[in-house]
Amino acid sequence: MVVFLQGRHNIGTIFLIMDKCFQQGFDAKSEQGFICTKLDSLINWVRANSIWPQPMGLACCAIELMGVGGSRFDIGRFGMEVMRFSPRQSDCMIVAGTVTYKMAGSVKRVYDQMAAPKWVVAMGACACSGGMFRTYSTLQGVDKVIPVDVYVAGCPTRPEALIDALMSLQNKIRSERSARGLFSK
Amino acid sequence: MEKEFTYPEPASLEADRLGEKMILNIGPSHPATHGVLRMKLELDGDLITRADPIVGQLHRGQEKMAENLTYNQFIPFTDRLDYLAPLCNNIAFVQCVEKIAGIGVTERCKAVRVICCELSRIASHLVGIAAYGMDAGSWTVFMYCFTQREKLCTLFEQLTGARMTTSYARVGGLARDIPEGWLGNVNSFANQFLPALDEIDALITRNKIFIDRTAGIGVVSPEQAMQWGLTGANLRGSGVASDLRKDVPYLGYENYEFDVPIGVNGDCYDRWLVRIEEMRQSIRIVRQAIEKMPDGPVNVADPRISLPKKEKVLRDMEDLINNFVLVTQGPDIPAGDAYFEAENPKGALGFYIVSKGGGVPYRVKIRAPSFVSLSAMQEILPGHHMSDMAVILGSFDFVLGECDR
């Protein structure tokens, strides 16, 4: 794939020489093997369809997270089955379970180790808000320590709801101004 | 964090193979630790010379919460103890409350509870062996186990409305009677489960790689197992035929025919075999329970314990008041204390409840089998190789929700 950037101030519009199969999936116009699109659309198209989640399985919700990977719900249908336990290889952290004060530091540290761009899904009532554990040891929502993109309700979240959440995350990624982040200092 | 790694005494040089020891921290976010366990290992080359499990990353203060909730309100919290077998926990807790109050539940209730317990046991063991197989490098067995577990989740959903967090038991009975046709569904599950289990068995049990990785690893002698307080499949894997369902029968387990599988060598392989066989025995119990399922009510006919019928609540003033008092103040449990242990998939889950009368417990103490299994790691892990750690942890099948409470 060859990308021609048209001038320094015009990076929003680019010409791409690529295969016909690239045409679908993002906002683009095609003429004689040339595709005209926005860099944002291209980057978002790539990012949204190759989410590698990092399962931060902390409690009960982690079992449903395993269920999503199982054969009945099969998250592989959406291209997100590549669960990576290493923060360096993943771009979406799924916080599944109760975050206690003792664990919060580790969650934050793993999040910090993830390479940008990165997103966070708070799975289940506990990760969203502390859930039913309003106690001396429970963090009242993981958004107290890391930014959350998608909140999913449920105790535990049903696998369908998690899949829905990941698809909303894809929608969110599609609407991001990604190119700006790439080229601005 | 580095501060915690300083050891006061220098390691002895004679024991060293490389001349220096290394401290390796594993977890709390690591696939081999099954949740939020953190292991601090002292390594000599790849030989573990010291292992410290660090627990508490999932401490949610459940025992403290129990002191402010009525007995029935605490049942949802018992779901989150061992979240792989919530029904077992619900039932163990209400059995303890019933022991203080001296409530005898109806025969139908007992039979339904037995089915619930055994189905839960299968669900829990399925996740246990799925994770264990994964630790030993087999992804296929995970898929096979989860396919079966999903069928169980559907059954639980039909019964309780929730896939995992069931909250089904109530003091003196159950939340509701079983839905129509449910027993038939359980039966067809049982029929298709046994061949599926044979398949899982055939995939792994005679697999050379699996045997090489597990046989002779993590050996626990019967004496050690009893000294350390191991219970459940981990104790039976060491060759001690101890099962609370046989030794101190509750829920009428004495009326069911089943065998207690035990291991011979007490190694990781035996614990695997015991779990597989226990699932077969559970199916046996479920089938007997379905066969002789008695008719009648599931709740005791005591207005101080059980909620009145909904139609009556909508019609009669007295029943409405009774319903209101029971829901807000909880069932009236006399002063006293009781300890009850149930044979859960992970081991003996015990509840010690002190009541000072009224609907709220004064103190609830939970004896978690996973905590005991994990404490034994300090003794078991040293002397093994680093790569054996995942298999040993997997073979003990613990769950951190229960361990940290």
Ligand code: SF4
């Ligand atoms: S939201 Fe519910 S199921 Fe999920 S971790 Fe919290 S208590 Fe467990």
